[in-house]
Amino acid sequence: RRGGIDKAKFTIKTKTGKAVSVQADRCGGDVSYAMVTDADGKELFRHSMPDEEDEANVSVLEAKYPGAMPYFFSQDPDYVTVKERVAQLCVKGDPAKDIATIDIAINALEVGEYLTPLMTKELTK
Numbered sequence: 800r801r802g803g804i805d806k807a808k809f810t811i812k813t814k815t816g817k818a819v820s821v822q823a824d825r826c827g828g829d830v831s832y833a834m835v836t837d838a839d840g841k842e843l844f845r846h847s848m849p850d851e852e853d854e855a856n857v858s859v860l861e862a863k864y865p866g867a868m869p870y871f872f873s874q875d876p877d878y879v880t881v882k883e884r885v886a887q888l889c890v891k892g893d894p895a896k897d898i899a900t901i902d903i904a905i906n907a908l909e910v911g912e913y914l915t916p917l918m919t920k921e922l923t924k
Contacts, residue, residue, distance in 0.1 A: 805824070806823065806826075807821070807822070807823050807918075807922075808820070808821070808822040808823075809918075809921075829869045829870065829873060830847060830848070830849070831847070831848045832846060832847040832848065833845070833846050848873060849872075849873040853873055853876065856872070856875060856876070857872040857873055857875075860872040860875055881898060884896060884897075884898050885898060
C-alpha cells in the first residue's frame with residue numbers, strides 16, 4: 800500500500816528568480832482556493848471553489864443525496880460538463896473539447912511518478 804500526503808507546502812523558484820508557492824490540505828474542509836500575490840505578499844487575485852453560485856447548488860444536492868462525498872456536490876457542474884462532452888464524442892464523434900485524452904492522462908501520471916520520489920526525499924529531510 801502506498802501512503803498518501805494529507806498536507807503539502809512548497810515553493811518552486813526558477814533560475815530567473817520567479818517563484819510560485821503551493822499549499823494544500825486534503826483534509827481541511829470542502830473549500831479550495833487559489834491566490835496570486837505580488838513579491839510583497841499583497842493579494843492580487845483569489846478564486847474560491849465552490850463559489851457563491853455553486854454553494855446554492857451544493858445545498859440542493861446535499862439534501863437530494865445525503866451521505867455522498869461532499870466534493871461531489873461542489874464539482875457537480877464540472878462532472879456534468881465532462882460527461883456531456885464525452886457522450887458527444889461517443890455518439891457523434893465530436894471532439895471532447897477541453898477534456899484530457901488518454902495520452903495527456905498518461906503523461907500526467909508519468910510526471911507524478913517522476914516527482915514522487917523527489918518529493919518524498921524532500922519531505923523526509
